[in-house]
Amino acid sequence: MISRNRDPFAIDAEREREEEQEALGKIDRSRYVYKFRSFDSKGFTLDALAASHLWCSHFQSFNDIFEFRFDYDRHPEKTDEMFELWRRDFPQKSISRKMVPIHGIEILKLALDDFGICCFAKDPLNPLMWAYYAESHSGMCLGFEFSDRDQDHLAANSIFDVQYAKTPLVFDLLMLKDRPSIPAKLIPFVTTKHEIWRHEAECRYVGVKKAKHPVAYRKEALKEVIFGAKTPIETRAKVKEICESNGLTPRFRSVILNAWSYTLDIAEGA
Secondary structure: OOOOOOOOHHHHHHHHHHHHHHHHHOOOOOOOEEEEEEOOOOHHHHHHHHHHEEEOOOOOHHOOOOOOOEEEEOHHHHHHHHHHHHHHHHHOOOOHHHHHHHHHHHHHHHHOOOHHHHEEEEEOOOHHHHHHHHHOOOEEEEEOOOOOOOOOOOOOEEEOEEEEEEEOOEEOHHHHHHHHHHHHOOOHHEEEEEHHHHOOOEEEEEOOOOOOOOEEEHHHHHEEEEOOOOHHHHHHHHHHHHHOOOOOOOOOEEEEEOOOOOOOOEOOOO
């Protein structure tokens, strides 16, 4: 609602902005995922943008101290079953029953070493995400819409919603019976976090044998680049130049602070 007692120029400006935001609201972002980025001194963020790829991190580099913690099912019958199986399959090795869970955990940790994780968010207007991962609102947020399947590029079928829990997941020792299926069965363990992180509403790309490697995305998957409320003008210009030079055609938008509230909004243009 626009007050009748305000400056007419201010009224016109606010009406124009309301119409602009209404138009932006028609964009279907239900399939979009967002990557918050800061501009590092070595230029890794801009280099990755130019190359159309995103970095997949190893789990040990994450900022959550509880990341990838899990418990195991202590049911004695399952321990006995795995003990007999391993004793039969590896007769040359000395395996004690009490060491079965420890061996199992080591196997899972070895499998986790191959997992590359790239984190996304669903809400480009979460002020905490801008503060954490986009240089205190001085970075940018990349909005992607990935195809459902794509053998050679990042695709939606490899992105999973993060689940939030009070306690770590429990893995079943019997999952170790079928070694080739272990990576698929580990997906829930790499996409579950402590509930204190629920506000991030995170989703994750999970790639086997992608740890510490870039993963490419199709140029048309980058739908929008949203600059932070404090992103410098010269940095915005550099990003636009890189996109234009490398065949990227996103819409450029900016975060703005809504008047008289603790909320953010998106405005067209950079």
